[in-house]
Amino acid sequence: MSLAEPAALPVAASAPPRLHLAKRFSTRFKASLPAYLLLLPSLVFLALFTYGAVGRVFIDALYQRATPKAPVRFVGLDNISAVLADPAFTGAVVNNLIYAVGTAIPSIGLALLFALALSRTNALTSALRAALFLPVLIPMVAASALFLFIFLPNVGLLDYYIGRFLPVLPNWLGDSDIALYAIMVITIWKNAGYYMLFFLAGLQSVPEDVMEAAHLDGAGPFTRFRHIILPELKPTFLFVTVIAILNAVTQVDHVFVMTKGGPSNATNLVLFYIYQQAVEHYDIGKASAATLLTLAALMALTALSFRTMANREGGA
Amino acid sequence: MLFSRRLMLGLAIAGTIAFPALAEGPTEIDLFFPVPVDGKLARDMGTLIKEFNETHPAIKATAVYTGSYDDTLIKTRASIKAGKPPAAVIMSANFLLDMQIENELTNLDSLIAADGTTKDQFLGQFFPALQGNAVIDRSVYGVPFHNSTPLLYINADQAKEAGLDPNKPPQTWAELTDWAKKLTKREGDKVTRWGIAIPCAYDYCGWMMETLTMTNGGRYYNEEFGGEVYYDTPSMQGALTWWNDLVYKHKVHPPGATPGPAVSTSFISGNAAMMMLSTGSLTYVRDNAKFAYKVAFIPRNVRNAVPIGGASLIIPAGQEADKQKAAWTLIKWMTSPEKSGWWSRATGYFAPNMAAYKTPDMVDFLNKNPDAKTAVEQLDVAKPWFATYKTVPVRKTLEDEVMLVLNGKKQPKEALAAAQKAADELLKPYNAETSLKLP
Numbered sequence: 121m122s123l124a125e126p127a128a129l130p131v132a133a134s135a136p137p138r139l140h141l142a143k144r145f146s147t148r149f150k151a152s153l154p155a156y157l158l159l160l161p162s163l164v165f166l167a168l169f170t171y172g173a174v175g176r177v178f179i180d181a182l183y184q185r186a187t188p189k190a191p192v193r194f195v196g197l198d199n200i201s202a203v204l205a206d207p208a209f210t211g212a213v214v215n216n217l218i219y220a221v222g223t224a225i226p227s228i229g230l231a232l233l234f235a236l237a238l239s240r241t242n243a244l245t246s247a248l249r250a251a252l253f254l255p256v257l258i259p260m261v262a263a264s265a266l267f268l269f270i271f272l273p274n275v276g277l278l279d280y281y282i283g284r285f286l287p288v289l290p291n292w293l294g295d296s297d298i299a300l301y302a303i304m305v306i307t308i309w310k311n312a313g314y315y316m317l318f319f320l321a322g323l324q325s326v327p328e329d330v331m332e333a334a335h336l337d338g339a340g341p342f343t344r345f346r347h348i349i350l351p352e353l354k355p356t357f358l359f360v361t362v363i364a365i366l367n368a369v370t371q372v373d374h375v376f377v378m379t380k381g382g383p384s385n386a387t388n389l390v391l392f393y394i395y396q397q398a399v400e401h402y403d404i405g406k407a408s409a410a411t412l413l414t415l416a417a418l419m420a421l422t423a424l425s426f427r428t429m430a431n432r433e434g435g436a
Numbered sequence: 437m438l439f440s441r442r443l444m445l446g447l448a449i450a451g452t453i454a455f456p457a458l459a460e461g462p463t464e465i466d467l468f469f470p471v472p473v474d475g476k477l478a479r480d481m482g483t484l485i486k487e488f489n490e491t492h493p494a495i496k497a498t499a500v501y502t503g504s505y506d507d508t509l510i511k512t513r514a515s516i517k518a519g520k521p522p523a524a525v526i527m528s529a530n531f532l533l534d535m536q537i538e539n540e541l542t543n544l545d546s547l548i549a550a551d552g553t554t555k556d557q558f559l560g561q562f563f564p565a566l567q568g569n570a571v572i573d574r575s576v577y578g579v580p581f582h583n584s585t586p587l588l589y590i591n592a593d594q595a596k597e598a599g600l601d602p603n604k605p606p607q608t609w610a611e612l613t614d615w616a617k618k619l620t621k622r623e624g625d626k627v628t629r630w631g632i633a634i635p636c637a638y639d640y641c642g643w644m645m646e647t648l649t650m651t652n653g654g655r656y657y658n659e660e661f662g663g664e665v666y667y668d669t670p671s672m673q674g675a676l677t678w679w680n681d682l683v684y685k686h687k688v689h690p691p692g693a694t695p696g697p698a699v700s701t702s703f704i705s706g707n708a709a710m711m712m713l714s715t716g717s718l719t720y721v722r723d724n725a726k727f728a729y730k731v732a733f734i735p736r737n738v739r740n741a742v743p744i745g746g747a748s749l750i751i752p753a754g755q756e757a758d759k760q761k762a763a764w765t766l767i768k769w770m771t772s773p774e775k776s777g778w779w780s781r782a783t784g785y786f787a788p789n790m791a792a793y794k795t796p797d798m799v800d801f802l803n804k805n806p807d808a809k810t811a812v813e814q815l816d817v818a819k820p821w822f823a824t825y826k827t828v829p830v831r832k833t834l835e836d837e838v839m840l841v842l843n844g845k846k847q848p849k850e851a852l853a854a855a856q857k858a859a860d861e862l863l864k865p866y867n868a869e870t871s872l873k874l875p
Binding site for chain 1: 636637693698707835
């Protein structure tokens with residue numbers, strides 16, 4: 121980073137003569153050349169696998185075929201308006217919102233609870249932490265295949281145990297009213313242990329002396345939690361919330377394995393919608409347009425939350 | 437010494453550059469293959485390809501596992517786009533039309549003609565029911581490899597217990613409804629055993645709707661033209677209404693959409709006394725059922741008819757001539773009577789090549805497993821699998837509505853009208869280019 125420092129120096133206020141400027145520019149470039157050279161390999165790979173792909177999505181989103189045999193032509197924003205007018209897309213967005221809120225809040229709540237309960241390190245808590253973290257280590261696809269058996273109607277594990285107490289056995293993944301919630305359960309089960317790690321780390325930064333002082337002042341456990349621990353954990357909360365929402369949009373392996381978005385689009389999420397447009401409809405234009413919309417929403421969300429985070433840290 | 441070794445090495449490199457053909461050896465080709473049913477299909481494919489390579493030294497074929505039928509389509513399309521298509525692919529039979537419309541298939545007519553056979557002679561090897569999905573606009577685009585039809589599976593022990601004769605399986609919808617009622621067990625309002633289960637998940641659901649519609653006298657789509665489906669018709673309405681009645685009127689069929697594996701598990705565990713499922717599951721049922729079972733034709737309301745399922749071998753477009761020829765050799769070998777029969781016995785699919793059933797191994801096998809015969813006999817009344825422009829989305833419009841009906845959210849009539857409307861919308865661009873492009 122220090123190699124690149126000259127490039128970051130503020131430009132002098134007065135306009136220097138031309139020759140002088142060119143000279144200065146070249147010196148500056150020379151100084152930062154090693155930095156650019158060191159960054160070059162990353163740039164090449166980023167360009168190949170990230171920026172290139174993003175650029176391609178931008179271009180693809182602007183083109184469409186009118187009929188199957190017709191060549192692709194430039195259509196501007198038509199693809200984007202077609203996506204926005206598609207009830208399947210709006211349905212997927214609504215599902216995704218329910219899914220994001222319904223998975224983020226319970227998994228973060230559980231994670232905090234686990235972290236508070238297991239914040240002290242001893243043999244028992246270590247074992248419990250490992251047990252709670254275990255679902256994170258199982259690949260989503262494998263976990264989904266596992267839950268497929270648990271959710272089997274009539275003969276699955278869940279119906280075997282719960283079925284005795286219910287008047288009608290629910291078809292967990294086949295009922296369009298229940299399927300989305302069944303999918304959400306897996307996500308919560310899988311992510312709570314992961315978020316617990318962040319809260320455990322966050323709890324380390326709660327100052328001991330403040331806690332002790334509060335204890336001496338006669339603050340009960342709840343008051344200490346409400347007025348010391350929670351405020352100290354605010355950055356962690358913010359970070360975990362962003363991660364949870366990103367996960368809700370980018371993790372659709374279980375949808376793919378368990379329901380394929382069904383029944384009747386009840387579990388269709390935005391990323392799966394994009395997959396369907398690209399693969400089933402073979403409509404790259406619409407898939408790219410939907411990707412751009414999702415990307416824009418995610419970037420806005422991330423920018424907003426990191427700005428809030430920076431503000432908070434700056435203000436503290 | 438050193439010099440001469442260097443020289444030789446140099447010469448060898450120069451030789452490889454100058455005469456690549458000499459250094460190349462056998463023609464290397466890839467075969468993409470999906471595994472649509474559970475089990476040891478991938479290992480069986482390895483055995484098959486190994487035998488091919490041993491008997492054909494000029495060709496080196498490699499079998500590449502590509503996931504489900506849908507995944508195989510994705511990967512094939514991706515490799516065509518990348519300019520490196522595989523030499524041959526085992527492709528779901530109802531994707532061929534869509535691929536032909538997108539110019540992704542090699543027309544096999546000239547390869548057949550080069551062998552000195554006519555198209556009729558070539559196609560004549562296969563069961564007539566399979567030709568509809570292999571021939572498009574009177575040209576051959578695919579060679580049937582393994583195929584299936586839906587069957588009615590009956591738990592014979594439970595049937596006997598209910599006073600029914602499993603040797604006289606239900607032949608009509610009325611009889612089936614009656615059987616299902618007698619086989620359903622209840623404790624109060626709670627059902628502890630279902631009379632019948634029919635799968636409904638994406639892909640399977642459309643196939644079952646085609647089955648029920650056909651046995652009700654109807655057609656799912658226009659077999660001659662990819663731009664029309666017949667969802668909002670009396671025959672399909674009757675079919676969906678009957679299915680709906682089984683669930684909500686007679687309460688002998690589990691509500692909601694149940695995928696194929698859940699249905700077969702239910703049947704195996706004795707939780708469903710009858711099921712409609714592919715012949716492809718026959719081996720699984722045979723290996724796992726701890727009770728006597730029977731298979732029968734799908735019962736009719738108007739006529740006996742079923743759609744075929746399964747896959748065909750294709751050659752993607754844009755293939756080099758020598759690889760195309762090698763692929764064609766592989767395809768002919770894989771669909772020959774002996775190999776076709778071997779694959780059928782290994783997987784449970786039926787062999788598309790009619791001569792396979794005359795081979796001694798197959799005669800033996802059918803004598804030992806008479807249930808495998810039912811699938812072959814039903815072929816007499818089989819018809820093509822639905823294939824339209826954008827087959828998958830067009831199918832999904834129907835499936836989404838059928839799922840709503842099975843979940844008690846919609847009535848069959850309005851559901852089918854909505855499905856028809858959505859499908860027509862998807863088919864519009866194709867019709868604009870074909871049937872509605874007027875002079």
